[in-house]
Amino acid sequence: MHEDMERVLITEEEIARRVRELGAEISQDYAGKELLVVGILKGAVIFMADLVRCLNIPVRLDFMAVSSYGASSESSGVVRILKDLEQNIEGLDVLIVEDIVDTGLTLNYLRENLLTRGPASLKICTLLDKPSRRKVNVQVDYNGFVIPDEFVVGYGLDYDGRYRHLRDILILKREVYSGKEQREN
Numbered sequence: 001m002h003e004d005m006e007r008v009l010i011t012e013e014e015i016a017r018r019v020r021e022l023g024a025e026i027s028q029d030y031a032g033k034e035l036l037v038v039g040i041l042k043g044a045v046i047f048m049a050d051l052v053r054c055l056n057i058p059v060r061l062d063f064m065a066v067s068s069y070g071a072s073s074e075s076s077g078v079v080r081i082l083k084d085l086e087q088n089i090e091g092l093d094v095l096i097v098e099d100i101v102d103t104g105l106t107l108n109y110l111r112e113n114l115l116t117r118g119p120a121s122l123k124i125c126t127l128l129d130k131p132s133r134r135k136v137n138v139q140v141d142y143n144g145f146v147i148p149d150e151f152v153v154g155y156g157l158d159y160d161g162r163y164r165h166l167r168d169i170l171i172l173k174r175e176v177y178s179g180k181e182q183r184e185n
């Protein structure tokens, strides 16, 4: 195992099995429709690539990048759009795909923002959910795994931009992030 890692939390095999399950569930819910899948850069890219290949419905892809919210106040969570969608989503069925919901600030902002653009429907899929860290409530429609309050990396998730390429989801050794706040917020 990678020397910076405490332990494996979810193996690549467990991830693959769960992604197939989510794909089947989403395909069933959107049978007969076309889905615009919106991936939130960068962390969601790897999950999204696997998930969409488990869908047996027509799919289009688009991406957004948002700022991490820095020193914003606890509740509101100022989130800036760094890269917006290319696609006009009015009247479309849209599924936001995320790697993790932690405080919920990112998704809460994104959901509000995209709803103002008039999609026919808007749902949220996340691979990981850390309910213990929630600061704002956000409804998740498709949830891969509920995990404890540990800082995880791999399968798209990073620390300081590293470890996204690792095939499992692993818990990072505390000394690697030297006790710094998990999220500067």
Ligand SMILES: O=P(O)(O)OC[C@H]1O[C@H](OP(=O)(O)OP(=O)(O)O)[C@H](O)[C@@H]1O
Pocket (backbone or CB within 6 Å): 040, 041, 042, 043, 044, 066, 067, 068, 098, 099, 100, 101, 102, 103, 104, 105, 106, 107, 157, 158, 183
């Ligand atoms: O629920 P929240 O507390 O808002 O945290 C979740 C968000 O934080 C991470 O993204 P990050 O801002 O680290 O960017 P990245 O996806 O490029 O790693 C993660 O990918 C989610 O988008």
Ligand SMILES: Oc1ncnc2cn[nH]c12
Pocket (backbone or CB within 6 Å): 100, 102, 103, 150, 151, 152, 153, 157, 158, 159, 183
């Ligand atoms: O555990 C985690 N690992 C990587 N990025 C994030 C964001 N929120 N929580 C995280």
Ligand SMILES: [Mg+2]
Pocket (backbone or CB within 6 Å): 043, 157, 158
């Ligand atoms: Mg990240």
